[in-house]
Amino acid sequence: MSRYEVNVLLYRLKKDPAFRTSFRADARAALAAAELTEEEREAFVRWDARRLNELGGSLHLLISIPGLASH
């Protein structure tokens, strides 16, 4: 599990509107350079917030990403 990498990406999704737009257009392409496990990458691609949380993703990031927030 690369908790740091998961959370850095979540933080970018929250704070960087351009990255968020590219992620929503093509998540797999937006994550191409990210050092993620396959499980983490798939959780991002299908936007499975619960799984990302179980994999170490910050609850507070997951509930506050514009347009993707999960409550």
Next chain:
Amino acid sequence: MGKVVYAAAMSHVLYPDYYGKNVGPHGRRMVEDLIAVVREMGCRMLAARPDALVVIADDHLNVFSFDAIPAMCVRIGRSVQRMVQDGAIEFDQALDGLPERYPLHEDLANRVLEQGIESGFDFAASWSAPLDHAFLSPVSTLCGASPVPPLVPFWVNCFVAPQPTARRCFAAGRHIARVVAEGPWRVAVIATGGLSHFPALSLARVGTSDVQFDRRLVQLMEAGDHEPLCALTMKDLDESGSHEFLNWMVLIGAVSPAGARVRFFGEMGRVDLAAVEWVVA
């Protein structure tokens, strides 16, 4: 000689629409009742004529990133801005319309920081961190239309492991009390957040709280029995969802051995809302 002239702690999502949407009418009513209580508390705070208002709260990964998370951080400088973020979460949208900038009490903030370093507290310092709802929702509710006293924002890392211990937070509060006592100012101190919500920071458990745990916290605060509070572990706070009680521990350190007076305790299901004052005069 300076003095803590007012001390209180309270939940910091003071936004009826959020609870109306996520909990329903009873959530909305409960937070509206809490807001009314906090406004009354604000009248007492302002009647104490504070020269400065120390606000102890946490960051929700709005300000600090995973590049660096300070265990505790003092905001220094002359003024501080309100956080502005496109598409912000609902309870940060509640800050829209508030003033964009607030004065800081530069001298007191510098003393808390510098004397802290001298006495063994390796506080971080920030010249630029803005304030989110954890600070400004309580401050704006307490002060209403009155001018906000110059602020000393103080962050505690409540959410990113490893957090500071409850005992260390208490010790930081003792330090703040010493700095205040040695200075010339009348100081109000508030802590914000909680009580129990988001247990284990698990998305699957959002919507639940640990009422029994929070009732015990309240009993200990009322009794002024602070040693069991200092002995709380991060595992205790994480499992119960009372992470933000670390902020309260700083305040409790600042007012110890005073006992608390509970002004509001509401069991919503999703969160236990609370507002507490300490008799410090």
